[in-house]
Amino acid sequence: MYLKSLEDTRTLAQRLAQTLPHGALVLLTGPMGAGKTTLVKFIAEALGFQGEVTSPTYTLIHEYPTPGGLVVHMDAYRMADQEALYHLGLEDYRPEARLVLIEWGRPEVFPDSLEVRLTPGETGRRVEFFAHGRAFFPKI
Template identity: 80%
Template sequence: MLLERLEDTRSLAQRLVRALPEGALVLLTGPMGVGKTTLVQFIAQALGFQGEVTSPTYTLIHEYPTPEGLVVHIDAYRMADQEELYHLGLEDYLPEARLVLIEWGKPEVFGDSLEVRLSWEGDRRRAELIAHGNFNLQAHPEL
């Protein structure tokens, strides 16, 4: 789907929030500056978070409490071994978080996930949704 305007990204975030079950793991991939953190901001806002959303590049993990549950925002860009996230408690987050969003997440590490691959198409952005492992995209036709 094309994301020609900022409102298109906000609309995608709202659709994701409506469709994704509690504890879903979402990988946000694509080149720098394509809008991964902006999408996280709109997802958090759609769930009722009213604070500032920033990239956790240096802190690794940000948590955003929302009325619908915790949004966990992880930036794995600087991680040589993304499997270390499991040792840092990722599996503890999944059952209690509303959503876990991992920027730069590698699908081969995070098997049961939905990848939102953002890319540039000229001066516009494109979003592609890719299911990995046991994540069933067909069960979410609104996406």
């Protein structure tokens, strides 16, 4: 899939928000500036969040309340040991969260996840999807 504009990114976010099951763990990967936080912003908006969405690089976790449940936004960029996210309460969030979105998450650390890989190009961004672990993403 290739996103040529912010509107394309918003459309993808709306589709993901409608399709992903409650409690899904989504890893957002790609280089700096690929659009990971922008995609999170549009997903949170599609689920009804009306506040500001920013990268949790320094705070590690942001929470966005939506009518359908909490959207949890984590950033693993500065974490040498990404398993430490489990110690920050990742598993406590999952049953209650509408979605858990982790920027820079590695599939080998989070095996039951959907990886959304964003790669910037000259005229937009390429998006690739990889289901890791249980295959509960048949609609994407």
